[in-house]
Amino acid sequence: MSLDSATVRRIAALARIRVEDDELPRVQAEINGILGWIEQLQAVNTEGVEPMSGGSPVGQAQARLRPDAVTDGDRAEQVLANAPDRMGAWFGVPKVVE
Template identity: 60%
Template sequence: MSLDPATVKRIAQLARIRVTDDQVAPLQSQLNGILGWIEQLQEVNVDGVAPLTGAADMALRMREDRVTDGGIAEKVLANAPDRAGEFFAVPKVVE
């Protein structure tokens, strides 16, 4: 499939892209290249390949829902500018 300049201008208008007359020819060749790639993809044999429409049909793996501190408090607080025990110490901002 090959696009003509009028179709390229129409596509640009629909996409709300301002295209000057000197930009139409390069854009036309780029769009024709993209359509060529699509034509190549249509030639690929996909018999026996199940379509993947998304991950909605997949079941999530379940894990035990338990609260932990992560066990790495020292690593987390290593870069803290100030700390109070196992907590970040921050300056008072409201009086």
């Protein structure tokens, strides 16, 4: 599949990307290259290959998740232990507004 310059201009307009006239051939070649890669991927025979999800085969046990419970944390001392500057129970940060 190959896109003409009018289609590339339309795609650029939809994506709100300004493409100057002198850049159009380069952008057109890049998009056509990407479409060529997609055609190559579509040509791969995937018959008999099971779908994957997140790097693990479908049907495999899901990762164990912790219960979704709201807690107050109660770890202020642990969190602030490595703070470069500390002001009581808060992180000290440099003033950025005069």
